[in-house]
Amino acid sequence: MAESRSERAPATAKGEATRAHLLRTAGRIFAERGYAAATQSDLIAASGLTKGAFYFYFPSKADLALAVLREQKGRWLSQVGQRVLAEPTAAEQLRALVPAMLDLHEREPAAWSITRLTRELAADPALASEVAKTPAEWVALIADIIRRGQADGDLRTGLDPDQLAAVLVGSFDGIKDLTDVLEPGARGGPAFAARIRTCQSLVELALFLPR
Template sequence: MSKAERTKAYIIERAAPVFNTKGYSGTSMSDIVQATQLTKGAIYGNFTGKDEVAIEVYKYNFGALRKRIANAMLAETTAQARLKAYTNYYRTNWQQVQERGGCPLLNAAVEADDNVAFMRKNVQASARQWIKDIRTVIQAGIDSGEFRADLDAQQMATSVCMMLEGGMMFFKIMDDRTLLFHALDRIDRMVTQEMMR
C-alpha cells in the first residue's frame, strides 16, 4: 500500500464514526480535520471534497458491519443456525452498534432519501447486497431441504432485513433496546417456525 493509499485509508477510518454519529450532512470538514488531526489541504489532497469522503466512509462503515455479521454467520453450518447467528449478532452487540452511531445502512438511507441524494446509489447497492446475503442463506436452506420448498427466498430475505432495520430505527429513536429485541424475536420465529419444513 502506497503512502497516499495509507493516508486515504487513515482518513476514512478516523472519519467513519464521526459521519455515522453526526450524520452525513451534519459532519463538517472541520469535524473531519479534528477526527484525523490533518489539515484541510491534506484531506483535499486525497479526496475531491466532503461528498467523496462521505461516500468512502459509508462504504467503509457498511462493509465493516457486513463483514462482522458474515463472519458470525459463516461460523455456523446450517441455514437456520446462520440466520440465528445474524440475529444473535445484534443481541450481543447492540451496545457496540449504538456506540458506533447505529446501523450505517439505516443512517445513510434516511439522509440519502432527502438530504444527501449523491449517496443514494451506494445506499441502494448496500440494501440490495444485504438482502442478497440473507437470500443466499435462505435459498441454501431450501436447496438442502432444511427449509420449506415453497418459500420465496427473496421475499423472506427482504422481510428479515426490513424487520431488522425497523427494529434498529425504533431502538435508536426511543432509546429502548427491547424494541430491537422484539424485531429479532420475530425474525427468529420466522426462521424456527415459518421457514422450517
C-alpha cells in the same frame, strides 16, 4: 464522484493509517449526528488534520460518506458473512446472523452509521445507485441462505426468498431507526439487542420447520 481521488491515498503505512483514522472518525460523527447535520468543519476538526491534509484524502463530505459506507459494508460482509457461512447448514447460518451482527455493533460503534447514511445519501439522485449496492448485497446474502434452507427442508416454502430477505433487512434497519427515536444516543445498547432478538424469535417461529 471523486472515488478515484479518494482511492489515490498514498500506498504507505502512514497513508493507510491516516485514511483508516478518517473513516473511523467520520463513521462516529455520522452515527452521532447524521449526514446532513455533520458539517465539513465538524469532520475536519474531529480528524485533527489540516484542511489540506483532509481534502487530499476526501475532497468532499459526500466522498467521505461513500467511503465510510464502502468500508462498513466490507467489514459487515467479511466479518459477519464469514462467521455466518462457517455454520454447517443454511438454518444454522440464518440463526447465526443476529448474534454476529450484534457482536459487530458492540465492537464497532461506527457500524451504527451505515443505515442512517444509506438512507440520507440515497435521497441524492447522483448517489442513489451507488448507495443501493450496500442493502442489495445484504438482501442477496440472506436470500441465498433462505433459498438453501428451503431446499434442505429446514425452512418453510411458499415464501419468496428475495422478498423475505428484503423484509428481514428492512426490519433490522427499522429497529435501528426506532431505537434512535426511543433511546437517542443508545446506538446498539440492551434495548436494541432485545428488540432484535425478539424479531429473530418471531422469524424462527414463522419460518423454521419443526424437527
